[in-house]
Amino acid sequence: MRNLHELYQLTIVIITHDLDFLWQVTDRVAVLGEGKVVGIGSMSELAEMDHPIIREYFDGPRGRAAQEQAQIQADAEQHPKEQPWTRK
Numbered sequence: 001m002r003n004l005h006e007l008y009q010l011t012i013v014i015i016t017h018d019l020d021f022l023w024q025v026t027d028r029v030a031v032l033g034e035g036k037v038v039g040i041g042s043m044s045e046l047a048e049m050d051h052p053i054i055r056e057y058f059d060g061p062r063g064r065a066a067q068e069q070a071q072i073q074a075d076a077e078q079h080p081k082e083q084p085w086t087r088k
Helices: 002-008 019-025 043-048 052-059 061-078
Strands: 029-033 036-041
Touching: 019 061, 029 043, 029 052, 036 043, 036 052, 043 052, 043 061, 052 061
Parallel strands: none
Antiparallel strands: 029 036
């Protein structure tokens, strides 16, 4: 999905509750609750917001697990390990 965005400069709108997906592919997210938008920002920005609906979403077990996994993946991308087959 990110490749489509980069290749065609598309804006892609997705409606989902899948936190893993949101952490992996989104640049900006809008959180809907109480019949209106209660927060807009990157996943990192939203994770810091104090709105009760956003807190409930991010602080539950699923939200914490998705955030941890996203951090592990980001760290791995920033500091790739040398693979045995790439050693000289």
